[in-house]
Amino acid sequence: MAEIYAPSLETSVPDDLTLPQFILDSSHPLRPIPSSHVPWFIEDASGRGVGHEEVRARTYGLANGLSLRFGLKENDLVVIFSPNHIDYPVGIWATHRLGGIVSCANPANNIDELLHQLKVVHASLIIAHSSSLHTALGAAQAAGLPSERVITFDESNQMTVDTLIQQGLRSEPNFVERRLRKGEAKTKVAFLSFSSGTTGKPKAVAISHFGPIMNVILMAEHQKVNKNYAPWEEQRFRPGDVLAGALPFFHIYGLVLALHFMPFCSISVVVIPKFNFTEFLDSVVRHRINHLQLVPPQIVLLCKHPAMKNYNLDCVRLVMCGAAPLSASLVDQLVKILPNAEIGQGYGMTEASGTIAMFSVDTKIGVLGSAGRLAPGIVAKVIKHDGTLAGFNEPGELQVKIPSVALGYLNNDEATKETFVDGWLRTGDEVVIREDLEVFIVDRLKEIMKVKGFQVAPAELEGCLLDHPDVADTCVVPISDSYSGELPMAFVVLHANAVKRIAVDPAEVERVKVSIKKHVADNKVTYKHLAGGVEFVDVIPKNPSGKLLRRVLRDRARDLVQLKSRL
Template sequence: MSEIYGPSLETSVPDDLTLPQFILDSSHPLRPIRPSHVPWFIEDAGGRGVGHEEVRARTYGLANGLSLRFRVKENDLVLIFSPNHIDYAAAIWATHRLGGVVSCANPANNTNELLYQLKVVNASLIITHSSSLQTALGAAQAAGLPSERVITFDESNQISVDALIQQGLRSEPNFVERRLRKGEAKTKVAFLSFSSGTTGKPKAVAIPHYAPIVNVIQMAQQQKVNKNYAPWEEQRYRPGDIVAGALPFFHIYGLVVIINFMTFCGLSIVVIPKFNFTEFLESIARHRISHLLLVPPQVVLFCKHPAVKNYNLNGVRLLMCGAAPLSASLVDQIVKIMPNAQIGQGYGMTEAAATIAMFSADEKLGVPGGAGRLSPGVVAKVVKDDGTLAGFNEPGELQVKIPSIALGYLNNDEATKETFVNGWLRTGDEVVIREDHEVFIVDRLKEIMKVKGFQVAPAELEGCLLDHPDVSDTCVVPILDSYSGELPMAFVVLNPNTVKRIALDPAEVRRVKVSIIKHVADNKVAYKHLAGGVEFVDVIPKNPSGKLLRRVLRDRARDLVWSKSKL
């Protein structure tokens, strides 16, 4: 099989605009006209809607306030460490108006995890929320960032985003927004988003403004946005439709697909700060949400949770699942629960600035188990272990050439060379592509787990485990889980003194395991905890060069899980 080409991009893509200039200030042939009464964002709790002019005004006011108060300027890094918030997008776009760069962090990170990100990106300002404030202040102090440079979306003892907006709106302009030179959007960094790539600790992916802009246009073309391809009631994305903004905005899925693509399409985003399933069902009913963008664990809840039977979900018109593969059996179940919905999957990654493939707008139901078809402008090849190209229906690593490709990893040439090779992006995913160009994710070749849709690098957990006094060597592998997709399990070689303690008192086995699990829980965000458990082994298998033979232990973990299920 030679290289596979997705459809050609049919329209031009501006390469001299920043992301807010594209989203807030410009028009495009694929962009529908949003009626003036249709809000861009809706607060989940209170139902307050924020329309286009208010979004633009708040973005400008915040940009001016940041310039006046903190002298934020070209290439300064603003780190957003917060749950979803009605002003989250404005904070991103305001930073971009000033020529700055945004790095979004998981609000569940602990102080050490946030400190790591602060140091990697060299942040000059943190925008957080009162619920994450103490962690933000602790990390800022450790990074040498003054506490007054930590601001909050809501009211607290710190200066608030709204106060900055009001200051910016009542003051004379303190900045001049720069228009990029022709082609500069392809090199001007907009985001430093964190990904584990194909291996190792999380790395800062440098994403230029052009990447999310072209990805939005790719999705709009593939999804036939603003095209009269079907009766109005059957068209997938229409101005006035309402989408659930429940996925975290710090994640590339929420950042590009929800915040930018959905606003481009004219949908209203219900901003949901924290996902709680029964409250989510209430939000769907309260706001008449028609579009659900989810990850597999959330789909599992719709299929299994007893509260679902109390709600009428016939108004859901679209369910899109991404971030991790969704099994065919779950698709079969969810179809019965949402009979009127178009249901399918998309596939992408941070290094691609979101989407690589998506299920067709011509299908009410995507191919069960399939990740969709290649987006416009994408070229793909499937590479076998020996470096030759696979044929149709043959497995191999998916490599793609995409217009939305990232620039590489910040200050990490070695990792960049491993993942970005001669214009090709190595996805690290083993796939099969059928003759009809449907993509199926078979396995992950990269050493990355997907827990509830989030990336977990085994090497990061192994480094944490080796800090535990009882651990001499370790290897972390995934085990399958019907809800989370995968869970981390640690194989551990104990140090000799611990082995002696256990020989004297077998009850030490449980105590040591509990201690190891607690050590990880104390140092890592919740989805990185060792929910798959800890198993003691005499030796960690390695090849002659010392590389962990992770697949050997993955197979052993699978056998252990199977054995326990039979007890």
């Protein structure tokens, strides 16, 4: 079979605008005319709404304040280290107004994990939340970044974003915003977003301004935004609708879909700082939320949590699930719980600046098991294990040419050459594509696992495990989990002294396992913990070149899980 072509993109995409110029300052044929009374963002707890003009003013004020106070300028790097906050997009767009680059960090990271990110991107400034401040200050100190260059979204002993905004609004302009040259948006870096590779620590994906702009327009055309394709009450994305902004904004899913695509569609985003299920349900009811962008573990809660019987969610019109595959059985359950809602999946990658496939507006319920239909402007091919092109309905690795493709990995030519090959993005996912362009994820060929939608590199955990005194060798594999999607399990070869202790006292087996799990918990963010357990083995299987035979242990892990379920 030849290459697979999705429908061509019919609308224009500006290549001389930065993201804030596109989102805050410009119009587009696919963009609904925003209403002045519809807020762009709503603070969940207080209900305070912030409209377009206020967002725009706060963005300018912060940009001017950052220029005045810190001399922030072209290509300086700002790390945002915070849970979701109503000024999160202001922090991003203010940095971009100055020509700077943003790197969003997981607020659950510990000092070492944040330090790694600060060093890789050469951060000039950190915008943190008070709940993350201790970690931010510790990592800043270790990176040689002065503590006064750590500011906060909310009240603290540090300089706050609001103080800088007010200073910037009171003062004369201290910067001149640059209009990009024709085509420059395709090369000017907007984000350094971290994505786990198959080896080592997470890598910084360089995303241009054009990438998210293109991805927003690509999705808008795919979803027929601002087109009268159906009666108003049946249209999927309607101005004035409300989204639950519970996805973490540091993740590409939340960053592009919630913070950029939704404002483009004139849909209000309720900013939810931290996901707690019953509080989330309270928010949906309180704000009459219509749109849910979720990951599979949250769908599991909607289907199975006993609190659901206490809530009427008739206001929900659309449920979009992404970041990891959603089983057909869960979709069936969700349809029964939310019979009035459209339900489907999307599929994307950080390296694609967002979405690659999304369920079509042609159907109320997405094709069961499908990750969605290829979006406009994308060319795909499926490569079989022998290197030949697969046909429709044949499995193989998905490779795509997508206009929003990232620029590559920062300072990592080897990884860039492996993933971005002759214009093709290698997804590392084994898929089947049907004639109607529906994409079905079969398996991940690359070694990354997905835990609650977050990427986890086995090699990163293996490096941590090898620091434990009792661990001589190790291999980490995923096991399936109905809630989290996957969980890390570690196979461990013990050092001789640990083997001797166990021979003397069999109870030492559990003590060593607990110690190993605690070691990872003490050094890694929660979703990287060994929730799948620890199993001792005599040897880690490897090929003649020393490469881990991870698939052998994945099969063994699956057998162990099945055996335990029968006991």
